[in-house]
Amino acid sequence: MPGVYSCYARRYARLVTMPTNAPTAHALGDVTASDSTLRRFLHGLPGVDAVGLEARAASLGTRSIKTTAKAYAIDLAISMVDLTTLEGADTPGKVRALGAKAVRPDPTDRTSPSTAAVCVYPDMVATAKEAVAGSSVKVASVATAFPAGRAALDVKLADVRDAVAAGADEIDMVIDRGAFLAGKYMKVYDEIVAVKEASGAARLKVIFETGELSTYDNIRRASWLGMLAGADFIKTSTGKVAVNATPANTLLMLEAVRDFREQTGIQVGVKPAGGIRTSKDAVKFLVIVNETAGEDWLDNHWFRFGASSLLNDLLMQRQKLATGRYSGPDYVTVD
């Protein structure tokens, strides 16, 4: 029975009937009626067994992705990168270089896909927009007093409006972790709703800072809270704390978006960010997407990597697949 699979089953068949009418969150509309209904709903979600979750993530990490599958996964991963620079030292020159890299990641190979977006601070949005003008690359801006989120709501909303006015296509907000950990879920919810409104047509990514929420139960609750409040994407981390995206927390969030779509018909994207540096890691995340949420999420409209150094590793692996040998860091651009 050499090589080829004789079978693997009707994959990702949707066994739960999808709502046929226009998708709205109405199936769950009343859970956000009050602080107590929201709390009851979030605390009523099934618990997460940490050992089991991590074992499942580790087991998906043993999938062996070779040859054509690897080539597909690497190109898909490149197309999903939100190429990010979030430094106090960012300058227009740095952001322009990043934009050029996002549009054409490998100057020696025009078949390489562009990244999904560049991700910058609000004051760099205008520069970034110019740098990617005419391409498919979006400009995402962090906002809401990123990364700590410790500011008054007015200030956060002004931050958002500033980024949107400068042309941001996507807003990456942070939730108020202090309020979440204090159990003030409605405050977190209201803030997301307000930011969503201020974002207008820009797609909203909601960052939970999973490393600060600490438990998997909290990450599941935060995921549902964010989706109920209208998040277009749920995102693990800012990249500014000790623990960022992990296979396990991303798997958990993928279960959440899968289950949310089954209940409401609304599809929400997922963005792990921080700590994903190698192609091997990126491919493992794509396997987790494939076998958890399914192929509907294998598209940069629904899945992103928040990363910077990852891109060059993906490009080196891509060159290796094309030429059969490793090129080395001098054959990809340093920006």
Added chain:
Amino acid sequence: MATFEYAPAPESRAVVDIAPSYGLFIDGEFTEAADGKVFKTVSPSTEEVLSEIAQAGEADVDRAVKAARKAFEKWSALPGSERAKYLFRIARIIQERSRELAVLETLDNGKPIKETRDADLPLVAAHFFYYAGWADKLDHAGFGANPQPLGVAGQVIPWNFPLLMLAWKIAPALATGNTVVLKPAETTPLSALFFADICRQAGLPKGVVNILPGYGDSGAALVAHPDVNKVAFTGSTAVGKAIARQVAGTTKKVTLELGGKGANIVFDDAPIDQAVEGIVTGIFFNQGQVCCAGSRLLVQESIQDELLDSLKRRLSTLRLGDPLDKNTDIGAINSAEQLSRITTLVEQGEAEGAERWSPSCELPSSGYWFAPTLFTNVTQAHTIARDEIFGPVLSVLTFRTPEEAVAKANNSQYGLSAGIWTEKGSRILAVASKLRAGVIWSNTFNKFDPTSPFGGYKESGFGREGGRHGLEAYLDV
């Protein structure tokens, strides 16, 4: 956008060199059977003949037992620390040769390389390391000062975990100072014969370990041999009963590890996604050919629909096919005989009115295959809820209260394993204390460790293997 199809990722067969024929391993040498009989072993995924194996008859059993008896004198007199050195050496060689042995086991048994690589082989090495550690500490094991070995152990093992069951049998026997005659199953003799080679590589004294491939009659001759002091058997309940009758009235010490019909109990407050993984591990690990498989799913009625939807979705992602492919989740059934037994019981399940479901699944045209299957609308009265199927077939039953769950779980002639899924710690303890099963997993399933004793209640057998308890079966205490 194209779908993410995993390209074939086969593990190389080149790491293992299977000879066209193998003899019996008696007194440190490979020899032909006295009557010259041989049988063939095939790869269940392709039906390719892998090798021709000498088949042990009564005369060979006698020769092997005599060799073991002769070796016993010196082996049992060695200080425990010296026996430990051999066991540590064997454990290290197993680790060094683990890739070769994993590929070999996958070829001969049909189970996926993912399992032999990540479960069987690490556990085999761990078992030898664990009992190596006991060899010089027997005085402190709780069996009194200077506990003595029994003598010659006759061991008969099944085909579902060929090398792991060998480790479970041989490691504690040697650590305690016994010598061994072991009969592997007729469908999976190869890894035991490779183990014989490892014994030689480790310099183990001749006759301490003897391997006699053969069918049931070879096993029966071994069990019946008057100079065998200890019988250890893992396999079917029917054969276990026959052995119990055979040794009744003799001085032979016996442990039997037999069938099971494990209940995997999922309460409404369970961590659902992890419970689904546990159900899958419980019944589809090793194609369900596991004596402690969670073959009965007892789900609280209030979450049945939700859980079954999740479970079916998960089953649809299982990858069935070439066992040597690193991405294969479900491999081949071990033999035509076993496949036919599974098929018969599944047909009976349908005939008795249970509802059968499998993910749409095309099976390879050669080899022995069975699609992952689940049955709903199953009651305690159905044959598929009572009889051990020993295949990738899950029977789903419901319950309303914890009392009912316990009553149904215990309502079985078996009592080997059970699982409890709930986020409530007090419920885990309360339910576990009422379940009559030798191994109870909470919020996990099919987790094995050499430090943990394993064995059954009722028709699942008696005696414990593994852990400190596992020493007792090989000591005169």
